[in-house]
Amino acid sequence: MSDTVNVSGSLRTRLTLTLIGGAAVLTVLVFVVIRGYVAQIAQQGQDSILAASVSSILDAAILREGAVEVDFPYASLSMLSTDADDRVFYAIYQDDGLLSGYDILPEPTAVSGAATVHRTVDLDGTAIRMATAARTLIGADTRTIVSVSIAQTQEALAVTLNRISRNVVIFGAGFFLLTVVLSFWATSTTIRPLRRLANSITRRGPDDLSPVAGPVPNEMAPLVASLNRLMGRLDTSLKQSEDFIAEAAHRVRTPLATVRSHAEATLQRVDRDENRMALRAMIRAIDESSRAAGQLLDHAMITFRADHLEREQVDLLEMVRELVIRMTPVAQMKDINLHVTGVDSVVATGDAILLQNALRNLIDNALKYSPPESEIAIQVMAHPKPRIEIRDQGPGFPPDEIDDLTTRFSRGDNARGIIGSGLGLTIAQDVAEAHGGTLTLSNLPGGGACATFSL
Amino acid sequence: MRNFFALILCLLPVLSAAQDWEDRQVFKGTAPTQTLRILSSTDTVFFAPIISGFLAENPTWSVEYFVTGTAEITGRFQAAPDTFDIVISSAMDLQLKLVNDGFALEVGGVDLPDWAQWRQRLFAFTSEPATIVVNRNAFADKPIPRTRQELIQVLRAAPETFRGKLGTYDIRQSGLGYLFATQDARASETFWRLMEVMGSLDAKLYCCSGDMIDHVASGDLLVAYNVLGSYAVSRQKSDNRFEIIRPSDFPTTMMRTGFVSRHAPHPGAASDFLRYMIKVQTAAPSGGNFPLPPLELNPAGANPSVISLEPALMTYLDRLKRSVFIKEWTNAVVQ
Known part of the structure; x- marks a missing residue:
């Protein structure tokens, strides 16, 4: 069935991709935010050490006899040791002149x-972080401003940031994978009621057009309600078709039978040859019409019933015997002997009305094509599968058309002059297929046709 | 470029001759084609075995070895950083500042602990304590002092015996002497008291450990303070007229360091030389073949007496700090 459904995309895929895509965006976002935040914290750490170093040098600045002395402690630079051995630059200024240290640092601000x-x-293409502070020294009659700059490269900071970034990436990837797994789980959980509904409908029997009764999620309620309404309408319309077929069969067949009996009676009363011939032609035409109507209705009924097989235990041999008894009068008109062979009973499961219809059509066909004073052998067998073989002594099937004979309204080349609609073999074939069986047509070696109907 | 180097090579002898080196020697490999130039403060006799070992492994090289004082190294190197491949010095602070100022090349493949290397550019390769060397005869009838405090007491007990017979580094001239003095001052006030006592006894000032050891051995000096232990130990093998004391109150241990110039003409070979030097100086049974003491890589971490390689070494190089320190020291010693 799925190849006739217009499929466009998949809810599951769309839901999964949406969840995973959202997770990916979130992961990247979190990475960027955390990295920025960590960079800020790490920078604050370096800044505070630089500031401490600056203030320890500034604190050591004193005015002695009008000259600035800065006897700063060993720790001022010692505290700047880092794992990456960052380079350290410092400069001490008095007012605007460099007092001591590196002259490559920018002016203090x-x-x-x-x-x-x-x-x-920037120092020779390397980014360095600089801290600067100033302090006013007041002497007996002087006033001077000492400022100190300490700068440091950022290699340790970069190492720390890289390490943290790597960890954040690992954590991010982990969370992302977890989210992917959860997405699949969430998707399949969400999709499950839909699949359950599909399964429950697929598993239904052919006659089951009852509304879906199982609980469904809120979002699926409109779909299920529509489905239930559709099935309700379908059920109604099927019942109407069945009634219509029965009605039509009744209405067409009964008047035809009336017309035929009137024609027969009239035939007995007229003597002129041309009138008798006309009446016989009329009866023939009525027979043909009646038969065609019957077969058309049979076929319509089979088409309908094939979807709703009413299976029951059927004794095929019993059924064939009944049919033969009913058709014996027709056979005797052509001096044809109907011979049934078979074991006591061949029980099969199937729709009795359909099977009877199919077998009647097959026997009918055999009668039509058999020459007078011949025999039709009907054999009912139980093994390996229940089957019925009907052999006649007629001309057989035209070999080059044997494969096409079961198509609707197709008749063999040798059928001219014989009453028929071309539906008989189609009906038999449809019934066989509805029961999972086959209809096999073949010609017998010594002449004559053989139709094998197996279930 | 090639012509430029050829010109330099031609002019080098002329240039070098114009300069005043303590020592200058060329070591040739068996098939020399190129020359590594090493600027060093280490006496040639101590360093020659390392050079010979390197040349045995790299016969296509020669090594030209220039010796000068620790304080001069900085000036000479900064004036022409592209004429030397390697700089070796015992003045750790000056070396560290040169590296901090960006004169050194990163050398890979050297695995030294953090305290013995800086920025993968400056590498220590010896551990050498500062020692007190005393004349054996002068202490024949007195207990040999084991700490600075005991030395002060000995000196105060017999000032006339020691007057004019004490020696120490002139920290104004010697970078190593300045390093030892500043680290001592950082460790204890005892250093200043000792300096005052030595100053009051007319201490003589020296540029180099070798001269101090000579004079102690000959009896011109009775006590020399802050002498390089490695030189003293080496001298003692042929001369037992003096005693070496490692002060037990607070020992000071210096590490000789080296780096490859960022503008080195032969950075590849220079790096190889540095790696070779560190390899032989850290190999387990060293010292036997090489007169320089090995770098003691204590697995438990840095010996606390070792001056570690860190930016704080630049503290006493600060112009203001240095002038204050030298003024104090001069007040104490020169008087």
Whole structure:
């Protein structure tokens, strides 16, 4: 059935991809945010050490006899040791002149007494972080501003950041994978009621058009309600078709039978040859019409019933014997002997009405094509599968058309002059297929046709 | 470029001759084609075995070895950083500052603990304590002092015996002497008291450990303070007229360091030389073949007496700090 459904995309795929895509976006976002945050914290760490170093040097600055002395402690630079052995630069300024240290640092911008100024500057292509602070020294009659800059490369910071980034990436990847797994789980949980509904409908019997009764999630309620309504309408319409077929069969066949009996009676009363011939032609035409109507209705009924087989235990031999008894009068008109062979009973499961219809059509066909004073052998067998073989002594099937004979309204080349609609073999074939069986047509070696109906 | 180097090579003898080196020697491999130039403060006799060992493994090289004082190394190297491949010095602070100022090349493949290397550029390769060397005869009838405090007491007990017969580094001239002095001052006030006592007894000032050891051995000096232990031990093998004391109150241990110049003409070979030097100086049974003491890689970590390689070494190189320190020291010693 699925190849006739117009499939476009998959809810499961769409849901999974949406969840995974959302997780991926979130993961990247979290990575960027955490990395930025960590970079800020790490920078604050370096800044605070630089600030401590600056203030320890500033604290050591004193005015002695008008000259600035800065006897800063060993720890001022010692505290700047890092795992990556970052380079350290410092400069001590008095007012605007360099007092001591490196002359490659940018001019200090700190204001005396104000907070330490931090900035990142470029030194020979390397980014260095610099802290600067200033302090006013007051002597007996002098006033001077000492400022100190300490700068440090950021290799240890980069190492730390890389390590943290790597860890964040690992954690992010882990959470992402977890989310992927959860997405699949969530998707299949969400999709499950839909699949359960599909399964329950697929598993239904052919006659089961009852509404879906099992509980369904809120979102599926409109779908299931529509489905139930559709099935309700279908059920009604099927019942109507059945009634219509029965009605039509009744209404067409009965008047035809009336017309035929009138024609027969009239035939007995007229003497002129041309009138008798006309009446016989009329009876023939009525027979043909009646038969065609019957077969058309049979076929319509079979088409309908094939979808709703009413299986029951059927004794095929019994059924064939009944049919033969009913058809014996027709056979005797052509001096044809109907001979039935078989074991006591061959029980099969099937729709009795359909089987009877199919067998009647097959025997009918054999009668039509058999020459007068011949025999039709009907054999009913139980093994390996229940089957019925009907052999006649007629001309057999035209060999080059044997495969097409079961198609609707197709008649063999040798059928001219014989009453028929071309539906008989189609009916038999449809019934066989509805029961999971086959209809096999073949010609007997010594002449004559053989139709094998097996279930 | 090739012509440029050829020109330099031609002019080198002329240039070098114009400079005043303590020592300058060329070691040739068996098939020399190129020359590594090493600027060093280590006496040639101590360093020659390392050079010979390197040349045995690399016969296509020659090594030109220049010796000068620790304080001069900085000036000479900074004036022409592209004429030397390797700089070796015992003045750790000056070396560290050169590396901090970006003069050194990163050398890979050297696995030294953190305290013995800096930025993978500056590497220690010896552990050498500062020692007190005393004349054996002068202490024949007195207990030999084991600490600075005991030395002070000995000196105070007999000032006339020791007047004019004490020696120590002139920290104004010697980078190593300045390093030892500043680290001592950092460790204890005893250093200043000792300096004051030595100053009051007209201590003589020296540029180098070798001269101090000579004078102690000959009896011109009775006590020399902060002498390089490695030189003293080496001298003692042929001369037992003096005693070496490692002060037990607070020992100071210096590490000789080396780096490859960032502008080295032969960075590859220079790095190889440095790796070779560190390999032989850290190999387990060293010292036997090489007169320089090995680098003691204590698995438990740095010996606390070792001056470790860190930016704080630059503290006493600060112009203001240095002038304050030298003023104090001069006040104490020169008087």
